[in-house]
Amino acid sequence: xxxxxxxxxxxxxxxxxxxxxxxxxxxxxxxxxxxxxxxxxxxxxxxxxxxxxxxxxxxxxxxxxxxxxxxxxxxxxxxxxxxxxxxxxxxxxxxxxxxxxxxxxxxxxxxxxxxxxxxxxxxxxxxxxxxxxxxxxxxxxxxxxxxxxxxxxxxxxxxxxxxxxxxxxxxxxxxxxxxxxxxxxxxxxxxxxxxxxxxxxxxxxxxxxxxxxxxxxxxxxxxxxxxxxxxxxxxxxxxxxxxxxxxxxxxxxxxxxxxxxxxxxxxxxxxxxxxxxxxxxxxxxxxxxxxxxxxxxxxxxxxxxxxxxxxxxxxxxxxxxxxxxxxxxxxxxxxxxxxxxxxxxxxxxxxxxxxxxxxxxxxxxxxxxxxxxxxxxxxxxxxxxxxxxxxxxxxxxxxxxxxxxxxxxxxxxxxxxxxxxxxxxxxxxxxxxxxxxxxxxxxxxxxxxxxxxxxxxxxxxxxxxxxxxxxxxxxxxxxxxxxxxxxxxxxxxxxxxxxxxxxxxxxxxxxxxxxxxxxxxxxxxxxx
Ligand code: KIV
Ligand code: ZN
Numbered sequence: 001x002x003x004x005x006x007x008x009x010x011x012x013x014x015x016x017x018x019x020x021x022x023x024x025x026x027x028x029x030x031x032x033x034x035x036x037x038x039x040x041x042x043x044x045x046x047x048x049x050x051x052x053x054x055x056x057x058x059x060x061x062x063x064x065x066x067x068x069x070x071x072x073x074x075x076x077x078x079x080x081x082x083x084x085x086x087x088x089x090x091x092x093x094x095x096x097x098x099x100x101x102x103x104x105x106x107x108x109x110x111x112x113x114x115x116x117x118x119x120x121x122x123x124x125x126x127x128x129x130x131x132x133x134x135x136x137x138x139x140x141x142x143x144x145x146x147x148x149x150x151x152x153x154x155x156x157x158x159x160x161x162x163x164x165x166x167x168x169x170x171x172x173x174x175x176x177x178x179x180x181x182x183x184x185x186x187x188x189x190x191x192x193x194x195x196x197x198x199x200x201x202x203x204x205x206x207x208x209x210x211x212x213x214x215x216x217x218x219x220x221x222x223x224x225x226x227x228x229x230x231x232x233x234x235x236x237x238x239x240x241x242x243x244x245x246x247x248x249x250x251x252x253x254x255x256x257x258x259x260x261x262x263x264x265x266x267x268x269x270x271x272x273x274x275x276x277x278x279x280x281x282x283x284x285x286x287x288x289x290x291x292x293x294x295x296x297x298x299x300x301x302x303x304x305x306x307x308x309x310x311x312x313x314x315x316x317x318x319x320x321x322x323x324x325x326x327x328x329x330x331x332x333x334x335x336x337x338x339x340x341x342x343x344x345x346x347x348x349x350x351x352x353x354x355x356x357x358x359x360x361x362x363x364x365x366x367x368x369x370x371x372x373x374x375x376x377x378x379x380x381x382x383x384x385x386x387x388x389x390x391x392x393x394x395x396x397x398x399x400x401x402x403x404x405x406x407x408x409x410x411x412x413x414x415x416x417x418x419x420x421x422x423x424x425x426x427x428x429x430x431x432x433x434x435x436x437x438x439x440x441x442x443x444x445x446x447x448x449x450x451x452x453x454x455x456x457x458x459x460x461x462x463x464x465x466x467x468x469x470x471x472x473x474x475x476x477x478x479x480x481x482x483x484x485x486x487x488x489x490x491x492x493x494x495x496x497x498x499x500x501x502x503x504x505x506x507x508x509x510x511x512x513x514x515x516x517x518x519x520x521x522x523x524x525x526x527x528x
Pocket of ligand 2: 217
């Protein structure tokens with residue numbers, strides 16, 4: 001008998017469950033959502049967490065799209081231990097060659113090549129007839145197969161493609177060596193029942209369909225991406241393409257955390273397993289949200305702040321009697337812990353190190369010393385220090401440790417009668433420089449003072465403040481997006497003082513703009 005938390009403890013399923021391959025495209029389709037761009041270091045950080053979490057395939061980028069994408073795929077390939085690293089390529093030879101070149105550092109690699117197959121895509125985007133698209137499928141899969149025996153082929157806009165034609169191109173892709181056939185619902189148009197039938201139809205009608213893995217890639221325009229993905233699995237797909245927090249083009253892609261937890265929680269309906277350690281889902285969600293500054297909606301399934309909160313009297317009453325009354329998953333299974341009180345200012349270095357390990361961080365001695373010093377400073381100023389405070393300190397330290405310019409001190413004069421004034425001292429590679437400036441509000445004054453020290457043309461296109469924990473003495477986490485000459489960077493700063501956090505975030509953004517390798521602006525790609 002199954003319980004609300006899955007199979008009864010110790011009870012073995014009658015037959016081993018089939019594995020569903022989890023293909024994460026946060027770094028490719030996710031990064032394509034406007035404003036979600038990540039730096040190379042951030043992409044490597046996300047990729048390493050995905051690998052540790054047990055994701056099977058990491059789509060690391062679209063190497064021909066820009067020099068930055070190419071380098072990210074190359075760099076990610078060096079760091080990934082277990083997952084297959086995948087690079088996207090259109091059906092052109094140059095795309096496939098570039099993807100192969102970028103994947104050469106990866107232990108296990110996949111080339112993912114695609115072309116639009118629907119009448120709309122053939123006629124308007126590609127201006128090709130059925131036979132011409134068919135020829136492109138043959139040529140692209142053959143070319144990719146020349147580089148690797150792990151080739152994924154996608155029929156873009158598959159769910160609006162005529163079934164007969166879809167069978168014809170899928171058959172060609174299999175015959176020429178594709179090992180995974182991906183059926184994208186590119187525009188988020190299909191329904192669960194339709195998706196089940198499409199995958200079933202392909203498996204029944206296409207010769208040698210049993211030799212490949214069918215995959216689904218669903219967008220969320222009608223809010224059905226996760227349901228459609230799971231329906232694809234019911235139809236016989238064994239790979240789901242998804243992203244952390246459902247990040248992605250327009251309304252996003254199927255959310256990885258929802259897919260994984262639906263399979264796990266409803267194993268009676270979905271008798272499958274994934275390789276993902278669900279206890280890392282919350283950490284991955286927070287990391288992706290932080291590096292992209294895309295907030296996670298409060299009531300988002302699995303990883304939203306309220307996903308396990310019970311407010312109404314009846315719910316609270318039920319929860320106190322038995323958690324299963326209103327909870328179908330245990331918070332700890334997705335990595336939500338009761339945010340526990342951390343040791344206070346008298347805690348020693350060893351206890352602090354073991355706390356970091358419990359939170360999943362292993363720092364070298366120098367980094368540990370720096371974070372420990374900041375923890376002590378914080379403990380002097382803040383009454384209660386929670387796990388989330390420690391996480392914010394570590395993330396801030398890791399992100400800014402190697403930056404050349406740092407905030408040394410800040411004084412702000414703010415209030416009802418302006419102009420507000422800021423006096424800031426920055427450390428420029430060992431040299432301290434101080435400036436003061438006024439502005440229309442304290443943040444404007446701070447940014448003007450910084451500009452007096454580091455002249456720049458960057459514009460601020462996003463400024464966001466988030467309280468790390470509850471309470472009036474909570475640390476502030478400020479995220480900024482700066483744009484200069486077509487380049488965009490995201491940066492964060494954390495401090496108990498919101499103005500200091502703002503200054504740190506802005507300075508960190510400028511560091512990134514100045515020191516970042518000139519990443520060629522992504523080209524506007526034609527369909528082929
Ligand atoms: O949505 C889509 O069709 C895609 C393909 C490139 C797989 O992202
Ligand atoms: Zn997509």
